[in-house]
Amino acid sequence: MYLTRFRFNTARLGARRILSNPQAMHAAVMSSFPDVLPTSEQSPRVLWRLDRNATAEVLLYVVGPQRPDLTHLVEQAGWPAAGASGTAGWQTHAYTPFLKRLDKGTRWNFRLTANPVHYVRTRDGQPTTKRTAHLTPRHQLRWLLARQEPGGFRIMGASHDERLNGQEGEPQAIIRDQRSLNFGKRGSHGRVTLTTVTYDGRLEVTEPEALRRVLTAGIGKAKAYGCGLMTLAPLG
Template sequence: MYLTRFRVNTARQGARRLLSTPQAMHAAVLSSFPGLLPTNEQTPRVLWRLDHNATAEVLLYVVSPHRPDLTHLVEQAGWPAAAASGTPGWQTYAYTPFLERLDKGSVWNFRLTANPVHYVRTKDDQATTKRTAHLTPKHQLQWLLQRQDTGGFRILAKAQDKHLTEHGDEHQAIVRDQRSLDFGKRGANGRVTLTTVTYDGRLEVTEPDALRRVLTAGMGKAKAYGCGLMTLAPLG
């Protein structure tokens, strides 16, 4: 497995085009792997995420089973002149050694962009349900907490005197950067609408194998559109 980081040059028109719709970015990411066929149902999962750290600092992260070639992204949305002088424009790291070193009880900072959804009845007298986005931070955080056990991690609790509200705010996690996306789906009628949020916080590893699956296969829905990728970073 590989973890790749690419900084998007937001001043370029090609970058703005890619950032305008997850469909375009998804296609660009898959184009980084010559051996992958998008129509093949057996294609290994490629996860990606955009971190909007500032107006001029947007980072693309990709987790993949193969080493990518992002030359086309550098030409379209990077710094081609710098790449021509010897700087490739992206960094790719072997991810498997890090994954294998994850130990039970270790504590990490984490970031996750996800599409937290639940199912509601379309009518009170029918059994049919509809997938609906969670829209409040309280329910969005609850969505993540409900996946701790199967995900092999535990969101750390805050000390009592650090709670910001009388009832709630018990965990070392924040929900931010909510985005409502609406875009056309290539090759199909209709539109895709989804809500994404980013979680930042601290977790403890409870089941390393389960967490490895989350880190490499993703969490939740809309993985093709930049959701589901969790990354870890050392404390401090």
Template sequence: MHLTRFRLHTARSGARCLLSSPQAMHAAVMSSFPHILPTAEHTPRVLWRIDRNTTAEVMLFVLSPDRPDLTHLVEQAGWPAAATPDNPGWQTYAYTPFLERLEKGTAWNFRLTANPVHNARTRDDQPTKRTAHLTSRHQLQWLLTRQDAAGFRVLAKPEDRRHTEHGDEHQLIVRDQRSLNFGKRGVPGRVTLTTVTYDGRLEVTEPDALRRVLTTGLGKAKAYGCGLMTLAPVG
């Protein structure tokens, strides 16, 4: 597995075009792998995520089985004149050694952009429909109900910093909620989805289960920038 980081040049129109459409970004990401044909029925799982750290610091992360070639993204949405053979405009790291070092009981900071949804019906005589969670409380619960199966436990805050009546007893925040509405090329209608970003601290409970989540994603809308969880050392 490989984890790739690419900074978008947000002042360029090409970058703004990609950031405005998850469908366009998905197509650009998948074009980074020359052996994957757009018409292929079965393609390897590729996860990606946009981190909007500041207005000028917007990062694309890509997790993939193979090493990508982001030359087209550099030309469209990066700094092509600054690219060199040693620094082509993106950084790719071997991810498998990191995954193999995950151990039970270790603590990590994590980030996840996800599409928290549930199945609900407006009337008893109607079938259930996939519906987005729109409040922070329900979005937090969406992640907390999945942590055991995903091989981790979100750590609790120290007792003197807990406010259980507000539902914030965990070292976890939900931010950057976005309502997306975009078209798919060649498909009638439009796609609508809600995304949020989770920042928090976790403890590994089942390393193999967590490895599966880190490599296959968590939740729905993985093609549209959701599901990729990354870890960083505590402190």
């Protein structure tokens, strides 16, 4: 497994076109893996996420089974001159060694963009249900908390020093970004509507193997459209 980071040149028209349409973004990501067929159910999972840290700092993270080739993204939406200077224009690191080092009890910062949904009945007394997005931070956090145990992690509360300052010790995760997306799906006259939420927080590893599955296979729905990828970073 490999983890890749690419920074968009948001001043370029090509970057704005790709970033405005999750379907185009999905196609660009899948085009980075020549041996992975996007329409095959047998193909390994490729996860991706956009981190919009600032207007001029939009980062793409990709987790996949092979080293990707993002030359097309550099040419359309990056800095092509970087290639002439000997820099590929993106950074790829082997992910498996990091995953193997995850131990029970270790603690990490995490970021996750997800599509928190639940199912509601379409009519009273009818068995038919409809998938519906959670729209309030309270329910969006509950959705994440319900995935702790099967996901092999526990979301941490306030630290000892923070509790001394009067902050609560309840599970802490910040919802830093929420977006409502509505876009056309290639090959279909219908449209895709979904809500994405980005969480930041701290977690403790409770079951390393389960967490490895989350980090490589994703969590929740809408993985083809930039949801499901959780990444970890050291505390501090």
